[in-house]
Amino acid sequence: MIEIIRTVLLKFLWLYQKFFTLIGFGSCRYYPSCSEFARINFENNSLSSAFYHSLTRILRCNQLFDGGIEYPLLDKLSPKPTKLGMESIRYWLVPNKNNRFHIIKNFSYKG
Template sequence: MLGNNCRYYPSCSEYSKIQFELNNPLKAFIVSIKRILTCNQLFKGGIDYPVIELNLKNIKYKKLPVKYWLIPLKKNKYYVIKAEV
């Protein structure tokens, strides 16, 4: 009815979806609620990629299609960017 009106990129729903796929449910719920509460005229908005904590040392790699790109932020923290297929 109102169209595409999210103040952030990626949209709040896409942000929440990524959080629930890659983080534990409690942390994903908290950061998703925080993001939704800041999606109003009092906040600037803009580009806000999800950040996840991940230890890549113990992961075994397989050939799979790329769904997300992980961009290093800090030690064991990564920005998550959705890969366009």
């Protein structure tokens, strides 16, 4: 059931990124954009954690905050990939001081 909800939310985010971000192109104050931040969170974290972090990010995306570069944090590591190479790695994980990891997208990923 949780995977169905996750899939529906990811499809909704894909539709939003594909069609509705053209309306407000360049209006996000952060990198990666809030929708990309939410998508990465929903792919890699629990639903409650993804909702919380995405909502707080969206609430901070206004003129009262500076914005900047803020990568999503990963709650736990998934199993290691079987084939290692630049094309097989989807995200780079950078350790954080709280035993969590920043997720950085690998743009040369082919999968």
